[in-house]
Amino acid sequence: MKLYEELVEHLVQQIEKGLFAAGDRLPSIRSLTRERGVSVTTVQEAYHRLELLGLVESRPRSGYFVRDRAAAAELPSTTATARRPLDISQWEGVLQMLGADKSARVFSLGHAMPDLTGDTLKPLLRLWARRARRGDPAALEYDSLRGSEELRVEVARLAAHSGCQLHPDDLVITTGCQEALFCALRAVTEPGDVVAVDSPCFYGAMQAIKANGLKVMEIPTHAKEGISVEALELALEQWPIKAILVTPTCNNPLGYTLSDERKRALYRLAQRYDVAIIEDDIYGDLSYAWPRPVTIKSFDTDDRVILCSSFSKTLAPGLRLGWIAPGRYRSAVVHSKFVATAASSTLPQLAVAEFIAQGGYERHLRKMRGQYMRNRDQVTAWLQQHMPAGTRISYPQGGYLLWLEFPESVDCVEINRQLENEDYRIAPGALFSASGKYRNCMRLNVSTGMDSRTEQALTSLLQRL
Amino acid sequence: MKLYEELVEHLVQQIEKGLFAAGDRLPSIRSLTRERGVSVTTVQEAYHRLELLGLVESRPRSGYFVRDRAAAAELPSTTATARRPLDISQWEGVLQMLGADKSARVFSLGHAMPDLTGDTLKPLLRLWARRARRGDPAALEYDSLRGSEELRVEVARLAAHSGCQLHPDDLVITTGCQEALFCALRAVTEPGDVVAVDSPCFYGAMQAIKANGLKVMEIPTHAKEGISVEALELALEQWPIKAILVTPTCNNPLGYTLSDERKRALYRLAQRYDVAIIEDDIYGDLSYAWPRPVTIKSFDTDDRVILCSSFSKTLAPGLRLGWIAPGRYRSAVVHSKFVATAASSTLPQLAVAEFIAQGGYERHLRKMRGQYMRNRDQVTAWLQQHMPAGTRISYPQGGYLLWLEFPESVDCVEINRQLENEDYRIAPGALFSASGKYRNCMRLNVSTGMDSRTEQALTSLLQRL
Incomplete structure (x- = not known):
């Protein structure tokens, strides 16, 4: 990374954390030069980039100011969605x-x-190669239906970063997040049921809804604020919705992260209407803010949230390794997992578990x-x-x-x-x-x-x- | 393998091929000693084993004779099954x-x-390790929805041994045979439909039937002759059956192999009643007779047979690699595969493809x-x-x-x-x-x-x- 890029990243983080609000004056070129120990050119280049990004504006003889983002690059409009549950037609x-x-x-x-x-992925492949070379027959066996214990221990440990207290036995390893979503939907719905989703919504989730004979109720969603909890409430009032499927952290495709407050509100709503939440957290560990945002699952006191995730976006999709924390729907999820694939590939599980344990994942x-x-x-x-x-x-x-x-x-x-x-x-x-x-x-x-x-x-x- | 074991195997094969029929006199100890270049004790030990197996009987001063197997170890009785479609209760x-x-x-x-x-599996692990060590990012990508072309080419080549002319594009790689069976069932049925199976039937198939809201019609099956084509015809006549799910070669659990003639009869029946056949061939390559028996799929002129198989029994279940030749149901199978797991793990596919190409599989x-x-x-x-x-x-x-x-x-x-x-x-x-x-x-x-x-x-x- 070049020096000016580091500085851009530093300033963007400060702006995003709210240390500088819209209209605030940013540090002068001279003070940044001293503070960061970089050249004047580097600071100038950084501010130039921030201007291009629309995050900063320069005012002659006054310096650089945080721009009101809305005024700069406009965000996509809040989605206007259908007023009733729909069948899914795209495939x-x-x-x-x-x-x-x-x-x-x-x-x-x-x-x-x-x-x-990237180089940081190479140790994973080396561990994998070592496991294979060792020729341990256990690496070729069916793993247990719930997946390798080594990996479940590591995933449970990682879940603490998103505010979840999970035991390895609360988890089932899946063939990617897709199988997790598929099993979750099958566990909480019957054909003909309605599932509420943030809209736009990941096409894999939509197709799994379609494949299970379900209808979808698309809820208006703002590119920054996320799914409208208010619109969701109206929908729950009006339609026989069985589950809310949402990607509340580093959303795909909109990129929003729902605030903790709104995550909690969404959870309370699910309690009030007694529906399940299927929380797709596949991009959660890639949040730019660290410590990472908590999951809705972290508020879950009555086990109604099914957390679905995987290593496909953080490590590599070709591993086909995901997981599900099914809460109260565990026995139905385990049955779905068995009938769909019986087990997930053993050797990748062992390699990834070792990679995490050695600190390679973080x-x-x-x-x-x-x-x-x-x-x-x-x-x-x-x-x-x-x-x-x-x-x-x-x-x-x-x-x-x-x-x-x-x-x-x-x-x-x-x-x-x-x-x-x-x-x-x-x-x-x-x-x-x-x-x-x-x-x-x-x-x-x-x-x-x-x-x-x-x-x-x-x-x-x-x-x- | 000990010498007497080799001789046992040799004689069992000759008996099973019909070179010696029930009642026939087997070669004398002396002639076998000469012919095979082994000691008298070895031949005696071999004949002793064959007696224990109930395949051979010794008659004083006359020698060894092929026993009528039915009179020796009795086969399990032909199963008496339910007279109507049932819900599946076991889990x-x-x-x-x-x-x-x-x-x-x-x-x-x-x-x-x-x-x-066994040692013959070790080269597979070595190839796998080499692929991982090489660190090619392609090995970490999502594979195509249908699975790696390298592997499909090899599977198509192997299919020729069971009498099938398949193109690599006729195949979809799955996460074990379980996913193949699951996708096959979803492709040809709607909830409430009836599926006919040989009985006893592999519990994984039964649970997939249950999970898809289907009923099962269990067809009486003989431990040697296999599924009763006659009883199947009666069932097709009487019930709205949508598919026949059968494991006709090296059956699990009964071990029978349906004769070519009966395989053909079963196929004709499926044509007559216009139902699909889901053929589980997972143990087919482990047939003791070689060249191996043909599949029902090899008779399939109108693409109604969905062939399901995997490397779980021939190589290792921990690979989670199977395949499906979906015939006319291809687009529904591809959709099911996508919503269930999106893709199968990439690296194992590449390693197995290389292993087969090098002759390791055979x-x-x-x-x-x-x-x-x-x-x-x-x-x-x-x-x-x-x-x-x-x-x-x-x-x-x-x-x-x-x-x-x-x-x-x-x-x-x-x-x-x-x-x-x-x-x-x-x-x-x-x-x-x-x-x-x-x-x-x-x-x-x-x-x-x-x-x-x-x-x-x-x-x-x-x-x-």
Whole structure:
């Protein structure tokens, strides 16, 4: 990381923590030079970047001031959603985006793939190789239905960071977060039931809802404040909702993190209407703020929250290792897990458990959190310079996904089709809704930052807007 | 393998191939000594074993003769099953047998675990270690939804051994055979539908039927001839059956292999009544006869057979690698696969593909087929000496599972409960039926043969009969 980048990160964190509010004057170039022991050029470059990001404005002869973010890069509008439960109609688009016909030629701007090239991931592969070399037959056996105890011990320990007191026996290891969500939905619903979701909502969760014969009630969601607890209450009042499925921390795709207060309010609502909460925390450990935000599960006194997560975004999706803390729905979840896959792959579990125990996971996270935040800022700055007026951009609090909202006339489904000829793919917003809304939106993966291929692809995209 | 064991195997194969029929005189001790270049003691020991197996009888001053097997060790009786579709009631017993609380102390006589200690499996682990060490990020990515192309190419090549012409694109890699069966059932049924199965039937398939809200129609099955095609026809006539789920080659738990003729008849029946066939071929490559028997899928001219299999029994269950050839139900199967687990673990797929390409899989199979057949004979001989009169024992044509049928008064569910105190577990027959039939039966794993722990456990079991 360059010196000015470190400084940008430092200042962004201070602004985001609220140490400097909108309108506040930021430290002068001279004082930062002294305080941080860097050159004047470095501080100037940092402030220049912050201006591009729309976080800071310079006032002649007065210095740099925190800008009102709303006035700078506009956030996507609060989503206006359907007024009633819907059947989910999207699938072909998801299938195409996932690339059933995966090819090295195709470059995807939308697939939520973490950066897998970093050095901090290498020790995991080494541990894995060592385990395999050792040739212990136990590594080839079925693991217990609940997953390896070594790994459950480590996951329970990590859960303390999000405010949860979990025992290893409270956990079941799954084949990625997808299996966790799938089992959770099956445990708390019957075909025909309604599930409330924040909207836009992760397409994998939506397709699992569809596959189980459920309807979805999409709740309006603000790109910064998150799911509207008020709208959710109205929906609970009006419809026979069985579960609330939500990604309240470093949301996919909007990037919001629900405040602790609103998490607690959402939990109380679930209690009042006696419904289950399925909490997807897959990006939670990638929160830029550390210690990381707590989960809704941390407020759960009556075991109605099913926490679902995985190592797919923090480490690597190819591990196919997730977990579920099913609370009171444990026996139904265990049955679903057995009938779906019987067990998860043994050797990756043992390797990841050892990696966490050696501190490799936290080392990797520390690095990735910083990298992803810088990438968010770098790509956002580029977008603000190049995207047409009226483009709104989310401002995620963790992870590596941006949500772009173009003017109403833009059709991302059509643009995706056009880009196919150039072997580029995007994730059109329509995939994140029950019935193809958000056509003028798209999700953008910034895990590898503004590299040349991303810039080429975005430039191609721009020409079609 | 000792010399006399080799000779036993040689003679058993000749008898099973029909080179010697019941009543035929076998070669004399002298001629075998000459022909095989072994000692008289070796031939005597081999014939002694064959007598214990009930395959051979000695007639004073005349020599050894092939015994009529039916007169020797009686096969389990043809199952008498329910006359109507049933809901599946077993689960707690399955859960207990699977050992949700897995512990090294517990020794399971019933769990269908292959022998993982052989040398021919070691190259797989070495390849896996090499792949991991290489640190290629592609090994950590999501694989394509259908699974790695390398592996699909190899699986398609292997399928030719069972008479199937499959293209790699006809296959989807799954997280074990369990996910294949689960996706297959979801693709061809709606809740409330009826599925016909051979009975006793693998508990994993039964639980997947239960989890999808289906009823099961259990079809009478003979321990040698297999599922009764005649009874199946009556059931198809009478009930709204949507699919036939069957394990026609090296059946679990009965061990039968349906003849080609009956496989074809079953397929024609499915055509006539326009139902799908879900063919579980998980033990097929462990058939003692080589070339291995063909699958029903090999007769499939209208793509109604969904072939499900995995490497869990041939290589190692901890890989969690299976596959499905979904025929005409492909798009529904791909959707089910996506919502259940999104993808299967990448690195194991690449390692197994390389292992097969290098010939490791076929080398391993060659060894295991011989070992499992010897184990069948060794354990059967022990059982015939020690089990109470009236105990019937299956005579599997592949794999490593025996089915024991005790006199009616024996209750294996209760015996299993008693054995718990000694940390032994069995697989009571009740797990293989919809509503707890076969209480006087059990499945026995012989993959590691008559080792000391197995002998101790069986002796303990005997005391309770």
